[in-house]
Amino acid sequence: MTDKILRIYNTLTRAKEDFSPIDPGNVRMYVCGPTVYDFAHIGNARPVIVFDVLFRLLRHLYGDDHVTYARNITDVDDKINDRALRDFGKDIASGKLSLNEAIRRVTEKTANQFHDDVKALGCLPPTFEPRATEFVEPRPDGKTDMVGLIQGLIARGHAYEANGEVLFDISSMPDYGQLSKRPLDQQQAGARIAVDAHKKSPGDFVLWKLSSPEEPGWNSPWGRGRPGWHIECSAMSAAYLGEVFDIHGGGLDLIFPHHENEIAQSRCAHGTAVMANYWLHNGFLQVEGRKMSKSEGNFVTIYDLLHTEKFGGRKWPGEVLRLAMLMTHYREPIDFSVRKLEEAENTLRKWKRVADTATDTDAAVSGELLSRLADDLGTYSGFQVLNELAAEASEQSEAASVLKASLAFLGFDMSHAGVDEAEVSARIAERLAFIAQKNWAEADRIRDALLAEGVQLKDGKDPATGQRVTTWEVKR
Structure with missing residues (x-):
C-alpha cells in the first residue's frame, strides 16, 4: 500500500x-x-x-x-x-x-x-x-x-x-x-x-x-x-x-x-x-454535438468505430478511442467527434514516437501523473504531465522511459511504441493505389515519410499471384 x-x-x-x-x-x-x-x-x-x-x-x-x-x-x-x-x-x-x-x-x-x-x-x-x-x-x-x-x-x-x-x-x-x-x-x-x-x-x-x-x-x-x-x-x-x-x-x-x-x-x-x-x-456523451440516437442517425457502436468506416470515413484504433474518452474529465459531458479522435490520434502518435526512444525498461510511472489521477481521476491534468515528459525527452533520456511506463500504466499498448499499425497499413494501401496509377511522386513521398518516422518499407511479389506486396519493419 x-x-x-x-x-x-x-x-x-x-x-x-x-x-x-x-x-x-x-x-x-x-x-x-x-x-x-x-x-x-x-x-x-x-x-x-x-x-x-x-x-x-x-x-x-x-x-x-x-x-x-x-x-x-x-x-x-x-x-x-x-x-x-x-x-x-x-x-x-x-x-x-x-x-x-x-x-x-x-x-x-x-x-x-x-x-x-x-x-x-x-x-x-x-x-x-x-x-x-x-x-x-x-x-x-x-x-x-x-x-x-x-x-x-x-x-x-x-x-x-x-x-x-x-x-x-x-x-x-x-x-x-x-x-x-x-x-x-x-x-x-x-x-x-x-x-x-x-x-x-x-x-x-x-x-x-x-x-x-x-x-x-x-x-x-x-x-x-x-x-x-x-x-x-x-x-x-x-x-x-x-x-x-x-x-x-x-x-x-x-x-x-x-x-x-x-x-x-x-x-x-x-x-x-x-x-x-x-x-x-x-458524465453524458454526445456525438458531434447532438444526443446520440438512431433517429438522429448518429448512433455509433464500438464495433462500428473499430471495424467499419461509418464514423469519419475510416476505422479507428481502440487506443485512440480510449485517449479521446480520457481527454475530458470523467464527470464532465463529452462531445465525441471526428475532430476529437483526430486530436487523440495525433497526440498518441507524438507520445509513442518519443516513448520509442526509451532506454530504461524498469522506469517507474510518473509520480506527478499518479498525483493528478489521485485527485478525482484527473486524466486531463495528467495528460499535461505526459506532454511535459515528451518535451523533456529530447534533453533527458529518462523522461522518455517514464513516459513509456506511464502510458503502459494508463492502458496503452507500448509493444510497438511510436508506431500506429493501423495507420501504417492505411498509408501502405494509399501508396499502392498511387503505384497502380503510376503516380510515382506521391508513392515515393509516402515511402519517404514513413522512413522518416522509422518505418522501412520493402516491396516484393506474392509468389502465388505475382501481385505486388509491401512489408514493413521498424528501424530502431
Whole structure:
C-alpha cells in the first residue's frame, strides 16, 4: 500500500472526499455493465474506460491482489426478449428453438462482442463478471440471489405482492431518495419491466413480475416469473463484494431510478446504513454535438468505430478511442467527434514516437501523473504531465522511459511504441493505389515519410499471384 491520498467525488454527498476503504487488504468496487441485447455503443464505452483507469489506480495504490472489481452482464431483460423474437421468431414458432435458447443465442453473441470491444479499448478484465441469469434462484454455493433478497424484503415489511407482482414499498424507507435527491412527487417507477397500476404509491417499483408461457421465467414463491431490473445488481454486488462495499460506479443516467433503487433494496434487505460508501458517476456523451440516437442517425457502436468506416470515413484504433474518452474529465459531458479522435490520434502518435526512444525498461510511472489521477481521476491534468515528459525527452533520456511506463500504466499498448499499425497499413494501401496509377511522386513521398518516422518499407511479389506486396519493419 502507499501513503498517497486518493480523493474522489462522491455523488452521495455531492463532495470530493478522501477515499478510505473498509478493508485496505480487499478494496471492493462494483460497476454496472451492459445489457447484452445489442452491440455496445460508444456511450457504453465511457464508464468501461473510466472505471478501468480507477481499477488500475487502486491496484497501484493497494496492490494487484488487494482490489476486487465486479462488473455485471445483464442477460435477462424485456429488450433481450424482444430481440430474440425479432431475430429467431420463425425458429421459435416452428419449435426449432425455445425462447430461452433464442435468448441465449442473442446474449452470447453480444456478450462476446462486448468482450472483444473492451479488450480493444485497452481495458483489463474485471475480477468477477457475473451474469444476471445465474443469480435469480437460490444457488448451491449460497451466494446472494434475487429470490432470496426479495423474500427478505417481504419479511422485513419493505415489499408486497399485488396482482402477480412483487413491489418495493418506498414509503417503508423514510430516507429513500438520498442519492438522487429528487422530491417524492418526481419519483416514478422507472423499471425496465412494464408496471401496472396496483401500487401503494407511484414510486413503488417492481422486484418480481410473473411471466406468461411465451416469456422466459424462473420458479419462485410468487409463481413463475422474472426479476425487475434493479434487484439484479443488488444480488450480484452482494454475492461478490458483501452487503456493504467501497465504490459503486456507473453513468449519470443510472442515478435515478437504477442506483437509487439498488440502494433501497440492498439497505432494507440487509439492514445496513449504506450499500456502498462512495458513488461515482461519469458524465453524458454526445456525438458531434447532438444526443446520440438512431433517429438522429448518429448512433455509433464500438464495433462500428473499430471495424467499419461509418464514423469519419475510416476505422479507428481502440487506443485512440480510449485517449479521446480520457481527454475530458470523467464527470464532465463529452462531445465525441471526428475532430476529437483526430486530436487523440495525433497526440498518441507524438507520445509513442518519443516513448520509442526509451532506454530504461524498469522506469517507474510518473509520480506527478499518479498525483493528478489521485485527485478525482484527473486524466486531463495528467495528460499535461505526459506532454511535459515528451518535451523533456529530447534533453533527458529518462523522461522518455517514464513516459513509456506511464502510458503502459494508463492502458496503452507500448509493444510497438511510436508506431500506429493501423495507420501504417492505411498509408501502405494509399501508396499502392498511387503505384497502380503510376503516380510515382506521391508513392515515393509516402515511402519517404514513413522512413522518416522509422518505418522501412520493402516491396516484393506474392509468389502465388505475382501481385505486388509491401512489408514493413521498424528501424530502431
